[in-house]
Amino acid sequence: MDILITFIITLTYILLLLPYKLSIAADSIHLSQPLTNGKTLVSKDGTFELGFFRPDGNSIKTYLGIWFKNIPVRKVVWVANRANPVNGSKDIMLTVNMTGNLVLTQDDTVVWFTNIQEQALNNNSVAVLLDSGNLVVGNDRQGYLWQSFDYPSDTLLPGMKLGRSLKLGHDWKITSWKSPQDPSPSEFSWGLLHHDNYPEYYIMKGTNIKLSRFGPFNGQNPSGVPEIRYLTTSTDPLQNRYEFVTNKDESFYRYSYNTTNPVISIIVLNQATVIRYVWVEQDQIWRTYRSFPKDKCDTYGLCGAYGKCIIKRGQMCQCIKGFTPKSPQAWTLTDWSGGCVRDKPLSCNNGTQKDGFIKFGGLKVPDTSHASLNETMGLEECRDKCLNNCSCMAYTNSNINGGGRGCVMWFGDLIDIRQFDDGGQDLYIRMPTSMLGTEHSRRERMITIYITIASICGLLLPCLYFVWRVRRKIVERAQRHMADIDLPLFDLTTIAAATNGFSMNKKIGEGGFGPVYLGKLTNGQEIAVKKLSSLSSQGMIEFITEVKLIAQLQHRNLVRLLGCCIEGQERILIYEYMGNGCLHSFIFGNIKGKLLKWPQRLNIICGICRGLVYLHQDSRLRIIHRDLKASNILLDQDLNPKISDFGTAKTFGGDQTEGNTKRIIGTYGYMAPEYVAKGIYSAKSDVFSFGVLLLEIICGIRNKAYYHTDDNLNLVGQAWTLWKEGRASELIDSNIENSYVVSEVLRFMHVGLLCVQQNPNDRPTMTSVMLMLESEMELEEPKEPGFFYSNISSPDSCLRRSRRDRSLAYDVTFSSFGPR
Structure with a gap:
């Protein structure tokens, strides 16, 4: 009789569970299976884990968060109740309620909930922690009703969007923790602004103070970060893929892993700095790979209106040609915030006087707060439209790929411009007629220039020939010196192939002599290639000195010279590579x-x-x-x-x-x-x-x-x-x-x-x-x-x-x- 009763109870329990289509698994929670303190959800591939944590071991504040499961140095990548922590860890519970919402409670008091706008059509909604680190809530009829990727904390994960949903009026924005022990939102954020005209990403303090600006996306990269090529079809050294998307429904940036064995990397807003961290398994540390702002020139508006920042100058801020400091005394005292003013006023379309434009290259384009975008307009049409509007101060292409296309125009003062040695883009700035010259004066000037050039060439050619003969003798003398040294001579083709044509991606350092590149010979040996810069004050004498000295030195605490190259004007040293x-x-x-x-x-x-x-x-x-x-x-x-x-x-x-x-x-x-x-x-x-x-x-x-x-x-x-x-x-x-x-x-x-x-x-x-x-x-x-x-x-x-x-x-x- 007892056996029969037990069988009936067991059968009844099984039948009661049959209506639920989605079973409870290690990566999900259900209406009847809440998550309590001490338990966690783990994504199916074991990468991410969701549970309760305390950022400070001495604190009683408890948070619900997501972190990497198998990385010993815990990095919390998402926090649910960051603005409303739970005191202690007793009687806390995370569950999916009857309306399909994810709810965090303590002693039956609601601490945090998802507030799903679309009502669940049935009560079989499930919360699942995906392999991407995205916590989603949904059911088999409606799909996803809510996802944590729509509500980032301080970390941008692969696949997560940073930007704005124009359709829903929702911002995907990163907000820094207040401190390493306090996940609550600080006053520092990173997100998209000016989405109605020409969108770009800013680091903000509060809602009104701009700290740093990445520059608008120009088809290749953010204008202020030319060293990064953010194309949807290209990858960076971390093997990540990047996207910038703008359409009528949304505007966002995101990245994703591009290989089957990716390097784990995350992007974190740490106070006012955006940092890309890479997990180094061998060293068991999160290592900084890249950060922004990278130097003082990335400080928003450092040089004021019409000032440009050049990091390699002793005085970083310089006025654009045709402008002078508004306050020369303040400028001398390195207070550049007042910016620059025009040397001569604009005439706009005043009678026969007409303004024009001067092209400035290699720039981070100005702040786009007062800019307008037209992606269908060409550069010439863009120029004409800007010229006919007295408020238009500058224009350029919105996309610099394939010769350029699209039109951006700036109205009002030009703020936050930076000059790059390599990269950047062209900007056409409005200037008065007196700075451009009339057609007649231009023709006379061109004739004068041609005559001057011809005269100079007549004088220079013999001098150049003499210099060439002297340099050739120096090279020949150097080669004779090298012949007396028992040291391999490499040809330039071999060295160029080893360094991918002296690619910037292979550059690993630079000193007074010139740049140093990492190379790999055909036999697989890694080498350090030291190339004499044409701008270096060190010349052939120093080159021969270093070769002769190091070739004769043999000591375990001196770097070993493997060979050298003297070909044409090139002087190159090849060393052992020091990892x-x-x-x-x-x-x-x-x-x-x-x-x-x-x-x-x-x-x-x-x-x-x-x-x-x-x-x-x-x-x-x-x-x-x-x-x-x-x-x-x-x-x-x-x-x-x-x-x-x-x-x-x-x-x-x-x-x-x-x-x-x-x-x-x-x-x-x-x-x-x-x-x-x-x-x-x-x-x-x-x-x-x-x-x-x-x-x-x-x-x-x-x-x-x-x-x-x-x-x-x-x-x-x-x-x-x-x-x-x-x-x-x-x-x-x-x-x-x-x-x-x-x-x-x-x-x-x-x-x-x-x-x-x-x-x-x-x-x-x-x-x-x-x-x-x-x-x-x-x-x-x-x-x-x-x-x-x-x-x-x-x-x-x-x-x-x-x-x-x-x-x-x-x-x-x-x-x-x-x-x-």
């Missing part, structure tokens, strides 16, 4: 800096020291490097250091111990005071540079970038001051905590201060430095260092200290960094 790049990116980088604990830094310091001992003492000729700095120390796969860039090195023979030059070559912050002020260099010059580098490695701070606000000290001066006060340990890089013995690090800092003493005679030799580092010998107290105060670390102040050396010429090295 970890330069030391600069490690000790001064927030992410890589954590990878160098004290044992690795100790090994790097000692390796650099051994390399210098070899150059100064053990090589056939005594060699002074003259440009020792963090960017000229390369790291191999095992983080072993190798000294590179010998283009400015000098050799001493016999008993020679020092030299003198009127051409100062090096990097400020690393150059010894006697070298900067008087042009005197010796092995002690390299000792000074090594001391600065040693302090930078210990402190993780650049010498010339660190200034103590009270005493105006640079890093060297502050280290010496704290050393005298017994507080030097305060400067030790926090990235190496728990990995060092304080006494050992302070001993190394002591040695560094001995190396940077003002008087070169007080500095130890590199051989003595090596002994100090590897033994426990007693050390002398350091004396005052060179360049103690930051206000004497510039060439001008050094020259003031030594007026008798007015003939010194300065050639300062600046470098950009990457693996090589």
Whole structure:
């Protein structure tokens, strides 16, 4: 009898469940199967997980969110109740109710719900976490009724739209967290503006303050980010596919993975910065791949009306030709917000006087708040329409592909313009007749130009022939020098093929010599290709010097030269490729800096020291490097250091111990005071540079970038001051905590201060430095260092200290960094 009753109850329970067509699975929840605290949903492929979390372990605030399941460093990509957290985790529940809405409750009190506009036709709606990370609610009759992708948090995932649904009047907008521990929406957002005329994406503070602008999409890329080609048919190095879509129903940007084995990447708005992160499985970290704004020129309206920003200029803001600063005094004080005004007024269509347009190339086009778009109009028609409207200040093509098409016109002042060296687009700006010249004056000017050109050519041709003969002799002499060196000579075709024609995508760094490219030979060997820039102040002499020097140097802490190329005007060096790049990116980088604990830094310091001992003492000729700095120390796969860039090195023979030059070559912050002020260099010059580098490695701070606000000290001066006060340990890089013995690090800092003493005679030799580092010998107290105060670390102040050396010429090295 009991068995029969049990059977009937079980059968009844099964029959009650039959009407539900959609079964409960690990990736979904149902009316009768809510999600409670401690349980999670996992997408079918196991990529994403939805559940309850606390961003701060000490907080009682609980949120419902989505994150990557199999990535140990949790990155929450979506939060449901970010503006309304749950206190504690007791009695919280997520369920699908009878109306088909997803509802989050605590103690039967509604905390958050989806508010689906379209009423569910039946009560079998299910919430499913898709493999894309999209949480959707729907049923088998109506499909999706709601999706989390329509309500982003601070993260843009592949497939998620950023923009606006014109049909529904709904914005797909990213809003930053208030802090890493507080997911609630901050005042910073990233989204689409001006969707009614010429849409583009902005980073905003609040609803009215524009912080940064990407520029409108011009058919290839956002106008303000020319290095990215956002075509729907192309991919970037991450193998992602990008789309910009604008039609009558919607306007949006999105990206998606393009391969079957993609690199995991997400785009996050972190306060006022858009950052693309890439998950590096080997290092178990989220690494920054690209960010925006990338520099100060991306600050909205930095240069005011009719001003353009040029990042490589000493004064970044420049007035457009035909304009001058509205307030010259403020402009001199680097307050450019007032912008520029016209030198001469416009006449519009005043009688016979007619305005015209001047083309400016390579620009990020102005803010489109007061712009109009006509995609069917050509450039000539666009010009005529703009010319006949006195309020129209500029025009250009809306799409620059295939010779250009479409028309954009700007009305009112032109704001937020940037000048690029490479990329950007043309902009035609309205100018008065006096700046254009009449047809007659133009003809006369052209005749004058032709006559002038013909005269100049008559004079220049013999000069050019003479220069060509001289250059040819220099190349031939260089080739004869190379013939005496046992070093492979590569032909230009091979090097061009290895670097994809010296493609910008292969560029991994740049210094005073010129750009450095990553190449791969036909045998699969990776190489670093260093190409002498035509603009470089270093020439054939430095090229031959570096080849001769490095070809004869054999030491494990010096970079190895594999060969060279001299063909036509090209001078190229081929080195072994150093996969970890330069030391600069490690000790001064927030992410890589954590990878160098004290044992690795100790090994790097000692390796650099051994390399210098070899150059100064053990090589056939005594060699002074003259440009020792963090960017000229390369790291191999095992983080072993190798000294590179010998283009400015000098050799001493016999008993020679020092030299003198009127051409100062090096990097400020690393150059010894006697070298900067008087042009005197010796092995002690390299000792000074090594001391600065040693302090930078210990402190993780650049010498010339660190200034103590009270005493105006640079890093060297502050280290010496704290050393005298017994507080030097305060400067030790926090990235190496728990990995060092304080006494050992302070001993190394002591040695560094001995190396940077003002008087070169007080500095130890590199051989003595090596002994100090590897033994426990007693050390002398350091004396005052060179360049103690930051206000004497510039060439001008050094020259003031030594007026008798007015003939010194300065050639300062600046470098950009990457693996090589």
